[in-house]
Amino acid sequence: MSLRDYMRKRRFGETPEPSGSGKPTSRSKQPIFVVQLHHARARHYDFRLEVDGVLKSWAVPKGPSLRAGEKRLAVEVEDHPLSYATFNGDIPHGHYGAGHVDIFDRGTWVPEGDPLRALAKGHLDFELHGGKLRGRWTLVRTHLRGAKPQWLLLKRSDAEVRDAEADDLIEPKASAKPLPTRESASPAEMKIAAAEIPRLARLQAEKNVKAGTAQKRKRPLATKLWRQRALSLSGARDRALRAGFKPQLCTSQTNPPDGDGWLHETKWDGYRLLADLDAREVRLRSRNNLDWTAKFPEIARAVQALPVASARLDGELIALDRQGHSDFSALQRALEDGNSASLHYVLFDLPALEQVDLTRVELLERKAL
Numbered sequence: 001m002s003l004r005d006y007m008r009k010r011r012f013g014e015t016p017e018p019s020g021s022g023k024p025t026s027r028s029k030q031p032i033f034v035v036q037l038h039h040a041r042a043r044h045y046d047f048r049l050e051v052d053g054v055l056k057s058w059a060v061p062k063g064p065s066l067r068a069g070e071k072r073l074a075v076e077v078e079d080h081p082l083s084y085a086t087f088n089g090d091i092p093h094g095h096y097g098a099g100h101v102d103i104f105d106r107g108t109w110v111p112e113g114d115p116l117r118a119l120a121k122g123h124l125d126f127e128l129h130g131g132k133l134r135g136r137w138t139l140v141r142t143h144l145r146g147a148k149p150q151w152l153l154l155k156r157s158d159a160e161v162r163d164a165e166a167d168d169l170i171e172p173k174a175s176a177k178p179l180p181t182r183e184s185a186s187p188a189e190m191k192i193a194a195a196e197i198p199r200l201a202r203l204q205a206e207k208n209v210k211a212g213t214a215q216k217r218k219r220p221l222a223t224k225l226w227r228q229r230a231l232s233l234s235g236a237r238d239r240a241l242r243a244g245f246k247p248q249l250c251t252s253q254t255n256p257p258d259g260d261g262w263l264h265e266t267k268w269d270g271y272r273l274l275a276d277l278d279a280r281e282v283r284l285r286s287r288n289n290l291d292w293t294a295k296f297p298e299i300a301r302a303v304q305a306l307p308v309a310s311a312r313l314d315g316e317l318i319a320l321d322r323q324g325h326s327d328f329s330a331l332q333r334a335l336e337d338g339n340s341a342s343l344h345y346v347l348f349d350l351p352a353l354e355q356v357d358l359t360r361v362e363l364l365e366r367k368a369l
Contacts, residue, residue: 003054005078009096016089020081030108031115033128034085035064037170040099045166047074047153049126051115054079060153063166064133068157069322070165074139076149104166105132125156132169135160157322163342223309227354229369235360241312241352243276247287248314248349263363268346269326270318275303275345277311299345314349 003020012019031050038046038059045063048055058074065072088103107130111118118124122141128134136156144150155161230236256262272287273296282300284292293300296317303313319330319342326346334342350366351359358366 003079003081006080009078011095015091015095017087017091018081018083020083030110030129032082032085032106033109033130034106035104035130035133035166036088037063037102037104037166038097038099039101040091040097045104046077046101048080048085049109049115050082050085051119053082055082055084056119058139058151058153064137064153064155065165066133066155066160066162067165067320068155068161069324070320071152071154071324074151074153075146076151104170105130107131107133122151132166154324223307223354226308227356230353230356230358233358233361233365233369235358235362237357237360238355239357240310240355241357241359243278243283243312244285244289245274245276245312245351247272247274249287265348268316268318268348269328270316270331270346273299273315273317273345275311275313275315277303277306277308277313280304280309296340296343296345298341299343302345308354310352310354311350312352313347314351315345315347318344318346320344 006020010017010019033050034048034055036046036048038044042061045060046057047060047064048057050056057077057080059077060072060074062072085106086103088101090100091098107128109129110127112125112127115124115126124139125136126138127136135158138154138156139151140154141149141151231238273292274285274287276283276285282293282303284296284300284303286292299317303311316326317331318326319328319334321327321330331343334340348367349363350369351357353369358369
């Protein structure tokens with residue numbers, strides 16, 4: 001393993017990151033792992049495993065999921081020195097990976113078989129022994145094309161599986177670092193802040209919802225930010241889209257359409273579910289406008305906890321199998337058993353946000369938002 005790429009990308013003496021020089025050391029008899037939350041230009045988690053004297057590293061944009069079989073993209077990046085496992089702090093503006101780094105979790109790990117051979121083959125099974133991440137996991141390399149090798153990280157079925165993901169395991173105090181102001185920050189730091197504000201607002205909203213104290217109040221900074229983003233899109237109209245909006249429906253065709261002007265999407269096998277969020281009050285509806293709010297209280301609370309005051313959401317109510325695929329039979333069984341807590345709401349469209357009508361904005365831009 002080589003640290004050449006790691007050292008080439010950094011200007012040591014100007015960044016507090018360890019240089020990686022000297023003999024690699026690990027105090028643990030077992031190989032270590034560390035997961036760091038990186039508030040860079042694009043917020044992500046860095047997942048690192050000790051292999052052959054270095055930390056093999058992957059950037060996981062959405063963070064690890066503790067749900068069995070739920071795949072998370074993991075982009076392979078350069079090897080890091082073992083001393084990076086204790087690094088947390090600020091990488092200065094203008095440097096590679098500029099932004100704040102927090103240690104999310106660390107511990108030891110046990111590979112199933114030879115890790116070098118498994119990585120070369122593109123399929124690594126292993127067990128984590130950390131404070132937050134434990135049990136059996138898998139990394140599998142995909143055939144997706146990209147500038148860097150792309151893998152999938154997923155949790156395997158065992159006693160450590162639960163309906164949670166990395167963001168759910170962050171204590172609010174872990175993100176107590178003050179956000180920069182427009183007067184004091186560089187443009188890059190404002191981008192980092194813009195990415196962080198919605199998550200902080202979501203954490204606070206979840207606390208409010210759980211405590212039963214979600215109240216109408218002045219629009220916070222996060223919701224103002226989302227409104228500004230929505231208004232900046234071509235085709236956006238500064239007007240509210242009424243509650244009870246009608247969903248776009250499929251039309252039958254004999255053959256697929258020709259040309260490059262078409263978007264291909266996953267067809268989720270479930271029930272269409274629409275959501276109207278106004279002043280943090282939620283109404284869930286079927287495609288035929290039946291009120292389903294009381295049937296799915298967990299999903300209603302999840303929508304209510306979003307860092308916005310108003311929105312129109314369009315998506316699908318689904319159940320997932322162990323491979324992360326939608327399972328209509330499992331959905332029907334869950335509904336028959338009254339087990340709505342196991343269901344998921346997959347969003348695929350955002351017709352309106354913060355009193356901004358987005359129905360004339362290109363679909364790809366709505367999805368990105």
